[in-house]
Amino acid sequence: MAVAANIDHNATPSPAADAARRATVAGLREKLARLGGLAGPAGSASGATSAAAARAREAVARAYAAPPLPRQPGFDAEATPKGTAWVRCVNVDLTPLLRAAGATELGSAADLLDLLAAPGPPGAGAAPASPPAGPVAVLDIESLGLHGSGVVAFLVGVGLQRGTTLEVHQVLLADPGDEAAQLSAVLDRLDAAAVLVTYNGRSFDVPVLRARCIVNRLGDDGLDARPHCDLLGPVRRLFRDRLGVCTLRQAEVELLGMDRVDDVPGFEAPARYRAWLRGGGPEVLAGVVRHNELDLCATAVLGARLLAHVEGAMVGPVHAADRYRLALHLERRGEGPRSEHLLRDAIATRAGPWDRRAAHRLAHRLRRAGGPAQDEALHLWWTLWRADPTDLSAARALAIALERVHLLDDAVTVCEHTLRVCAAMPPWRHAALRGAPHGGWHADWTRRLDRLRTRLARQCPTLYPTS
Numbered sequence: 001m002a003v004a005a006n007i008d009h010n011a012t013p014s015p016a017a018d019a020a021r022r023a024t025v026a027g028l029r030e031k032l033a034r035l036g037g038l039a040g041p042a043g044s045a046s047g048a049t050s051a052a053a054a055r056a057r058e059a060v061a062r063a064y065a066a067p068p069l070p071r072q073p074g075f076d077a078e079a080t081p082k083g084t085a086w087v088r089c090v091n092v093d094l095t096p097l098l099r100a101a102g103a104t105e106l107g108s109a110a111d112l113l114d115l116l117a118a119p120g121p122p123g124a125g126a127a128p129a130s131p132p133a134g135p136v137a138v139l140d141i142e143s144l145g146l147h148g149s150g151v152v153a154f155l156v157g158v159g160l161q162r163g164t165t166l167e168v169h170q171v172l173l174a175d176p177g178d179e180a181a182q183l184s185a186v187l188d189r190l191d192a193a194a195v196l197v198t199y200n201g202r203s204f205d206v207p208v209l210r211a212r213c214i215v216n217r218l219g220d221d222g223l224d225a226r227p228h229c230d231l232l233g234p235v236r237r238l239f240r241d242r243l244g245v246c247t248l249r250q251a252e253v254e255l256l257g258m259d260r261v262d263d264v265p266g267f268e269a270p271a272r273y274r275a276w277l278r279g280g281g282p283e284v285l286a287g288v289v290r291h292n293e294l295d296l297c298a299t300a301v302l303g304a305r306l307l308a309h310v311e312g313a314m315v316g317p318v319h320a321a322d323r324y325r326l327a328l329h330l331e332r333r334g335e336g337p338r339s340e341h342l343l344r345d346a347i348a349t350r351a352g353p354w355d356r357r358a359a360h361r362l363a364h365r366l367r368r369a370g371g372p373a374q375d376e377a378l379h380l381w382w383t384l385w386r387a388d389p390t391d392l393s394a395a396r397a398l399a400i401a402l403e404r405v406h407l408l409d410d411a412v413t414v415c416e417h418t419l420r421v422c423a424a425m426p427p428w429r430h431a432a433l434r435g436a437p438h439g440g441w442h443a444d445w446t447r448r449l450d451r452l453r454t455r456l457a458r459q460c461p462t463l464y465p466t467s
Contacts, residue, residue, distance in 0.1 A: 070174040072282050072289075080188070082218075083181035088170040088289065092297055095164045101256040102313060103304040106161045109136050109195040111307050112229045114333075132226060136161040136303075137193030140295040141205045142269045142288055151208050154273045155288060156182065158189045159296035166300050168293055176277075180216040183209070190222030195229055199248045199299045202230040231299065234306050237329055241321030241354070252298050255305055255315050264291045320351035324358045331361075340365065356391070359384055363397065377401065385414065389421055392433055392441055399448060408456050415449040 070077075075086040098104060107115070109132075138159035144152045152173070160167040171185045186209070190196065198205050206223050213219070235255075236246050243250050252258040264272070264287030276285040309315055310329065314322055327342035343365075346358035359380050366377035378401045384394035395418045402411035422442045437444040 070172060072172060072174070072276075072285055074289075075170075075172050075174070078185055080181045080184040082184040082216075083178055085178070085181040085185035086172045086174045087185055088168075088172070090168050090293070091162075092159075092166045092168055092293070093164065094166055094297060094301055097256065097258060097297060097301045098164060098304055100258065101301050101305045102315065103301065103308045105304065106164060106166075106300055107136070107303045107307045109134075109227075112136065112195055112197060112303055113227055115234055115303075115306060115310065116229055132194045134192050134194035135167075136195050136197055136300075137190055138166070138197045138296050138300045139190070139201055139205055140198065140292055140299065141208060142266070142273070142292050143208055144270045144273065146204070151211070152176070152179065153205075153208055153212060155269075155292055156186045156209070157292040157296045158186060159300055160189070160193070161300060166297055168296055170289060170292060172289075179212060180218065183213055183216055183218055187213070187218065187222035190226075193222075193226060195227050196223070197229045197231065197299060197303055199235075199251075199295075199302070200230065200232045202228060202232075229303070231302055231306065234329075235302070238306065238309065238325050239315075239319075239322070241325065242319040248295065248298060248302075251302055256298065256301055258298060258301070260294060262287075263294065264288055266291065320349060321354045323349070324354040324361075327358065327361070336365075356384060356388075360393065360397075367397075367401065374401070374405070378405065389417060390425075392418065392422070395421075396437070396444070403452065408452055408459075412449065412452045412456065415445055415452060419445045419449060 070086040072086070074088045074090075076088075078085045078087045094106065098106070138157075138161070140157045140159075141153040142155040142157075144150070144154055154173040156171045158169045158171075160169070169189050171182050173179060173182045196206075206228065210223055213223070232246065235243070235251055239251070239255065240246060243254055252260070269288045269291070272280075272284050272288050305315065310326065314326070323342045323346040327339045327346065330336075330339040330342065340362065343358045343362040347355050347362065349355060363377040363380040363384075366373040366380070378398070381394055381398035381401055384391055385398050389395070395414055399411045399414045399418075402408070402414065419442070422445060433441065
């Protein structure tokens with residue numbers, strides 16, 4: 001779905017702008033009055049001049065007391081305990097984006113936390129049973145630089161989820177000296193949130209804001225006093241094979257069907273902001289404002305898409321790796337039956353290498369289950385080994401399973417064949433293979449074969465004499 005990235009700059013002048021304009025005119029009238037101009041009707045020049053000068057002085061005083069204008073349409077002054085902040089507020093209906101992404105509603109606080117939760121005992125990092133009351137808050141910043149202590153968030157976007165509407169609040173640093181007021185306005189909006197949702201915010205957005213709060217001697221309870229759901233982790237866990245580089249932009253295109261039109265690249269934002277501070281027009285910063293708004297919308301819709309995927313409405317067309325990755329995610333959450341069903345589906349697709357990975361995972365699970373399931377596990381390992389004798393992990397699992405069911409002759413055959421495979425492999429190949437036992441593959445197979453031959457010799461000394 002194409003999303004337009006242009007923005008309307010035609011805005012009605014605010015009352016503050018009108019007051020400042022009138023104050024400027026009044027100041028000019030006062031200067032002219034001092035020079036003897038604007039005398040008024042004959043016979044009352046002195047009194048009229050004095051009254052006009054008094055009114056002009058009052059207007060000038062009001063103008064100096066008023067906050068400066070931000071020069072950016074859509075941003076209005078907001079009083080905070082630390083000064084004046086400039087805030088843009090709009091409501092965005094996300095229904096079209098949700099429909100295009102294959103989702104119906106935005107994720108609740110509990111659902112988003114459950115997306116990250118792993119089963120375990122209390123205190124082991126599981127999400128709280130009941131998140132605090134309040135809306136879900138989506139956070140995204142535009143900053144000056146990416147590294148170092150001088151990183152400043154010149155535009156902070158906070159999106160509050162209200163049904164299928166995102167209430168977008170963007171706080172602009174109109175003057176670098178007003179950073180405390182900007183941060184105060186941001187924290188005030190986060191204080192009411194139940195859950196903080198970001199994309200890569202755990203590594204970047206939140207640390208940047210926390211550092212700036214420390215510099216400005218502000219408490220950061222709005223950042224750290226509530227659960228944080230960073231969607232980058234679930235996206236990597238579920239879709240890294242499909243996406244490759246798991247950027248928000250890549251996730252938008254591949255998972256949401258969202259294609260931005262005339263969007264300003266994020267790397268241009270710092271230069272545009274500096275140009276705006278030096279006197280550039282509203283059009284210089286308008287694209288950055290719109291880019292930040294779209295980031296907030298995409299993050300909110302992405303959370304909904306991830307929840308729908310986990311519940312069974314998989315992203316289409318289904319990638320060969322999606323079933324396997326979702327099975328691992330569900331296994332991590334303790335949903336064994338659904339995970340096993342997806343592993344079997346992944347095996348049935350015969351799409352490598354994920355079908356083999358799924359077969360390995362399912363076989364180990366069946367072996368742990370015990371009983372009749374071990375026969376299926378043994379069959380899976382036989383299939384894996386016959387299809388690829390260089391799969392040393394499958395060969396090792398097969399040899400162990402055969403030994404446990406007392407099929408020692410078959411286990412010896414697997415060991416002898418695998419030892420020949422190991423001897424033919426170069427040393428670097430041994431080092432590159434995952435799951436190598438202690439001491440290396442060749443030594444492990446040699447010990448295993450010796451033990452199996454010893455057991456066979458004890459059972460039938462005439463057929464398997466010991467040397």
